[in-house]
Amino acid sequence: MRIQNWLVLLICSASLFSCSGPKSNIRISIESEMKLHPESHLVDLYKYFFQDYFGPGHLLGDTAKSRRYIDYELENAKSFEDFDHQPLLYKKQFSRVNLSTLVNGKISQEQLLDAFYRSAEKFKIPDVNIWKTDWDEIMSHIMDMNLNLPDFKEERQMIDSVLNSGKYVIHHSEQYIETYDPHYRIIHVDELESLKLLLD
Numbered sequence: 001m002r003i004q005n006w007l008v009l010l011i012c013s014a015s016l017f018s019c020s021g022p023k024s025n026i027r028i029s030i031e032s033e034m035k036l037h038p039e040s041h042l043v044d045l046y047k048y049f050f051q052d053y054f055g056p057g058h059l060l061g062d063t064a065k066s067r068r069y070i071d072y073e074l075e076n077a078k079s080f081e082d083f084d085h086q087p088l089l090y091k092k093q094f095s096r097v098n099l100s101t102l103v104n105g106k107i108s109q110e111q112l113l114d115a116f117y118r119s120a121e122k123f124k125i126p127d128v129n130i131w132k133t134d135w136d137e138i139m140s141h142i143m144d145m146n147l148n149l150p151d152f153k154e155e156r157q158m159i160d161s162v163l164n165s166g167k168y169v170i171h172h173s174e175q176y177i178e179t180y181d182p183h184y185r186i187i188h189v190d191e192l193e194s195l196k197l198l199l200d
Contacts, residue, residue, distance in 0.1 A: 026141045029090045034147065036086065037180060041173035042142070042155040049138055050168065051096070052088035053131060055123040056116060056186040063117070070109060070185075073099055078181045084199045085192065086184070094119070095192050096184040097199075107195055112185060115195060119188035132163050150175065 026049075033048045034040060040048075080100035087095050097115075101107045139156075142149075149155075151173075159170060172182065192199070 025090050025092075026138050027145070029088070030138075030141060030145060030147075032089055036083075037176065039175055039179045040149070041175060042149045042152055043159065043170050043173050044176045045138075045142060045149075046135070046159055046170050047172055048088065049090050049135070050131075050170065051186050052090040052092070052094050053134065054125055054168070055094050055188060056120045057123045057125050063113070066113060066116070067109070070099065070102070070113070073183050074102065077183050080183060081180055085187070087189075092189065093123075094186050094188055096182075097187045097192070097195075099183040099185070101199065106199060111195060112187075115187050115191040116185045119186065119191050123188065128163065128166060128168055131168060135159075135163065 029048065029052075030045065033045060037044065077099070080098055080103065083098060084101050084106065085095045085097045097107075097112065099112075102109055102112060155173075162168065162170060176182070187195075
């Protein structure tokens with residue numbers, strides 16, 4: 001992990017303890033993600049908050065397919081970001097574990113998949129209507145911060161349309177994918193603790 005990215009995560013995590021209440025967590029989360037991924041769009045911020053709210057439960061399915069897809073990502077990855085895992089600071093429930101940890105031998109694919117499945121199995125997907133209310137709160141902070149996000153109006157309308165249809169899954173923007181080539185799995189913090197010695 002490069003020093004500057006480690007400092008960003010450390011400072012943002014430390015700042016969390018000096019603030020109180022969910023509103024503080026929202027702003028800290030936005031600032032943290034924009035510092036680490038300054039090319040983010042609104043859909044990428046949505047995904048950040050969504051992942052810490054919902055976890056990977058909606059992705060749980062065929063285990064063989066999950067293994068094949070990890071193999072596919074590892075074979076086709078152009079690069080990996082410079083961190084082992086990125087804490088999600090909104091609800092502080094989940095973290096993005098970089099697939100680079102498999103390449104550098106810090107954890108095995110079996111360990112990652114086991115942690116991923118346990119994370120998904122024990123997490124109950126919340127009511128979408130509750131999530132919509134939380135997203136409105138998050139949006140008010142994004143608006144107040146004047147982030148000048150690309151394609152903001154169009155993406156806001158698209159997100160609203162998805163939520164109003166009773167759905168909730170949004171993908172990363174093309175710019176985010178092209179810039180950061182993200183390869184990670186969402187792991188619950190309790191499961192992350194079991195990998196801590198390997199990830200440190």
